[in-house]
Amino acid sequence: MVVRRGEPFLAVDWGTTNRRVYRIEHGAVAATERDDRGVTAVAAFAAEAAAIRDRFGDLPMLLAGMVGSNIGWQVAPYVAAPAGVADLAAKLHRVDDRTAIVPGVSTLAGGRPDVMRGEEVQLLGAVAAELVPGDSLLAQPGTHCKWAEMAGGRIAGFTTAMTGELFGLLRQHGLLAAQLQGAVSANAAYLDGVEEAKRRDLTASLFGIRAAKMLGTREDADAAAFASGLLIGSDVVARIESTTHDHIHILAGPELGALYAAAIEANGRAAHIVDSHAAFAAGIIAIGTALP
Amino acid sequence: MVVRRGEPFLAVDWGTTNRRVYRIEHGAVAATERDDRGVTAVAAFAAEAAAIRDRFGDLPMLLAGMVGSNIGWQVAPYVAAPAGVADLAAKLHRVDDRTAIVPGVSTLAGGRPDVMRGEEVQLLGAVAAELVPGDSLLAQPGTHCKWAEMAGGRIAGFTTAMTGELFGLLRQHGLLAAQLQGAVSANAAYLDGVEEAKRRDLTASLFGIRAAKMLGTREDADAAAFASGLLIGSDVVARIESTTHDHIHILAGPELGALYAAAIEANGRAAHIVDSHAAFAAGIIAIGTALP
Incomplete structure (x- = not known):
C-alpha cells in the first residue's frame, strides 16, 4: 500500500x-x-x-x-x-x-x-471531482493535444494530435516562419483559419498563408492567428466527426482554452473550460486512495 | 519582340x-x-x-x-x-x-x-508538346507540390500543398525527427501511410508515428516511408476529391514520381509520369514564339 x-x-x-x-x-x-x-x-x-x-x-x-x-x-x-x-x-x-x-x-x-x-490522471480526476460527466468528450490542448472519450467514468478511447508542435515548427522554421511572429487570439483571422480547416486539406491551406501574403489578401499581423485557427480547427473538425457529444470539455488554462472553445463553437458544439490543476489533484487522490 | x-x-x-x-x-x-x-x-x-x-x-x-x-x-x-x-x-x-x-x-x-x-511553363509545355491532354490534372511534386487543372490547354486553376516542406521540417526538428531518418520508397510502409491519410486527420496521424514506436507496432526503419506516404497521401486524397479526371499526370523525376504514382493508384486513379525538362523546354518555346 x-x-x-x-x-x-x-x-x-x-x-x-x-x-x-x-x-x-x-x-x-x-x-x-x-x-x-x-x-x-x-x-x-x-x-x-x-x-x-x-x-x-x-x-x-x-x-x-x-x-x-x-x-x-x-x-x-x-x-x-x-x-x-x-x-x-x-x-x-x-x-x-x-x-x-x-x-x-x-x-x-x-x-x-x-x-x-x-x-x-487529469481525465479521471475531472470525472471524480464531478467537473465533467462520466460520459463525455474531453480535450487537453498543448504541444500534443489529447482528446479522450470518457464512458462510465473510464477512458474509453483517445486520440492525440501534434497540433501545438506543428505550430511551433512552422513558427520557428521554414517558409512561413517570418510571417507567423504575430499575436494569436480568438479573433476574426483565427476564425477564418478555423473555417479554412473544414476543407480538411491542411498542407494546401498552410501554403495559402504564403499565397495570401503574395496576393495581399491578408496582413502578416493576422497570419499567426489564422495559422493557429487552421491547426486547432483541423484538430477539432476531425474529432467532431467521430463523437456524438454536443458538449465538449476542455482541460486547459484560459488562453489555450479560449482558442479551443472558439474552434469548437465554430463547429457547432458547446465548449466548457475545466480547471486542469483541480482535475489532476482529484485524479491523483482517487488513484492513490483506490488501492485495496 | x-x-x-x-x-x-x-x-x-x-x-x-x-x-x-x-x-x-x-x-x-x-x-x-x-x-x-x-x-x-x-x-x-x-x-x-x-x-x-x-x-x-x-x-x-x-x-x-x-x-x-x-x-x-x-x-x-x-x-x-x-x-x-x-x-x-x-x-x-x-x-x-x-x-x-x-x-x-x-x-x-x-x-x-x-x-x-x-x-x-512546365504545365503549358506539357500540353504544347502533347505530353498530356489539354484537359487534364497535372501534379508537380516538390517542396511545394503544385496541382493544376488544365482546361482547353490553359491553366484553369491550381492548388499548392506544402507536402515536401512539412516532411523536411518533421525530419529535421521536433519529436519525430530521430524516427524519420530511414529510407523512403513506395513500399508497404509507404502504402500504409497513404491508407492512413484517407482519415484526413494529419496532425493526429503524425502523432501515431510516435505512438507506434512506443507500442512496438512499427519498426523505426519504416517510419520515414510511412510519414512520406501519409503526407503525399494527404495531398493526393484532397486533390482526388475535387477532380473528375481518372488519369493524373506527374511532372517529376523518377523517384518522387514513383511515390506520387503509388499514392494516386492507391486512391483508384491512373498515374502517368511526364518528363518535366521536356515540358519546360516546350513551354518556354511556346511562350517565346507566341509573341505577336
Whole structure:
C-alpha cells in the first residue's frame, strides 16, 4: 500500500520539461509548486524524490507523467484502454514501499496506435471531482493535444494530435516562419483559419498563408492567428466527426482554452473550460486512495 | 519582340536555390546545364545574365521562376488564372530589348489564394508538346507540390500543398525527427501511410508515428516511408476529391514520381509520369514564339 485513505501524501505531475508537486491533506491540495525539473533535466531520480520530501514532507509519493517512461525514472508499462481509476491503481508501478508511478494508457482502436502519460490522471480526476460527466468528450490542448472519450467514468478511447508542435515548427522554421511572429487570439483571422480547416486539406491551406501574403489578401499581423485557427480547427473538425457529444470539455488554462472553445463553437458544439490543476489533484487522490 | 520564331534563344528556369539554362535552336534543346546559382545566391542579375550569354551564346533570353519575384531580378506581376500561352506571352516583363521574364500565375478561386512562378511553363509545355491532354490534372511534386487543372490547354486553376516542406521540417526538428531518418520508397510502409491519410486527420496521424514506436507496432526503419506516404497521401486524397479526371499526370523525376504514382493508384486513379525538362523546354518555346 502506498497511500492510506485520508492520510497526507505527495503527488508529482512530472512531465518532459516541467514538474508540479502537490501535498495532499484531507483529500485536498494543501500546497503546490511548479518548477522546470522535468525528466529531461533530471539524472538522479532517487535524489530528486528525496529533495521533494525534504521540501514538502516525508510522506508517501505518487508520480505521474513522463517520469514513468523510458526517459524517466522507471518504466510503468501502459494499461490498455478502456481504463479507469481502479485499473490504474491496480497497476501502479512500485519504486519502493512509499513511492509509486501511475501507468500511462494506450490504445490500438481502429488500428490506430496512441499513448498518454500523465493526462490520464487529469481525465479521471475531472470525472471524480464531478467537473465533467462520466460520459463525455474531453480535450487537453498543448504541444500534443489529447482528446479522450470518457464512458462510465473510464477512458474509453483517445486520440492525440501534434497540433501545438506543428505550430511551433512552422513558427520557428521554414517558409512561413517570418510571417507567423504575430499575436494569436480568438479573433476574426483565427476564425477564418478555423473555417479554412473544414476543407480538411491542411498542407494546401498552410501554403495559402504564403499565397495570401503574395496576393495581399491578408496582413502578416493576422497570419499567426489564422495559422493557429487552421491547426486547432483541423484538430477539432476531425474529432467532431467521430463523437456524438454536443458538449465538449476542455482541460486547459484560459488562453489555450479560449482558442479551443472558439474552434469548437465554430463547429457547432458547446465548449466548457475545466480547471486542469483541480482535475489532476482529484485524479491523483482517487488513484492513490483506490488501492485495496 | 524578344524571340523570333525559329531563331535561337536562351531560356532560364531560375528558381530559389537552383537554375537551369537551355539554349534553344530550331525549336529544340541544343544545350542545357544546371547549377546552384538560384536567386538567393545571386545579387547582380545583369552580370549573371551577361555571364550566361558568355557561356551559351549572345542571344535573346527568356527567364522564368523566382527570378521574377520580389527576391529576384525584377517583379513580373502575376497573371490571374485561367491563363494560357498567349496570356503569359502578352504579359512578359521586359527587362530590356533582348531579355524578358515570364509572369507567374495566381488564383483566388473559392476564396483560396494561390500562386506559382516557373511551374506554369512546365504545365503549358506539357500540353504544347502533347505530353498530356489539354484537359487534364497535372501534379508537380516538390517542396511545394503544385496541382493544376488544365482546361482547353490553359491553366484553369491550381492548388499548392506544402507536402515536401512539412516532411523536411518533421525530419529535421521536433519529436519525430530521430524516427524519420530511414529510407523512403513506395513500399508497404509507404502504402500504409497513404491508407492512413484517407482519415484526413494529419496532425493526429503524425502523432501515431510516435505512438507506434512506443507500442512496438512499427519498426523505426519504416517510419520515414510511412510519414512520406501519409503526407503525399494527404495531398493526393484532397486533390482526388475535387477532380473528375481518372488519369493524373506527374511532372517529376523518377523517384518522387514513383511515390506520387503509388499514392494516386492507391486512391483508384491512373498515374502517368511526364518528363518535366521536356515540358519546360516546350513551354518556354511556346511562350517565346507566341509573341505577336
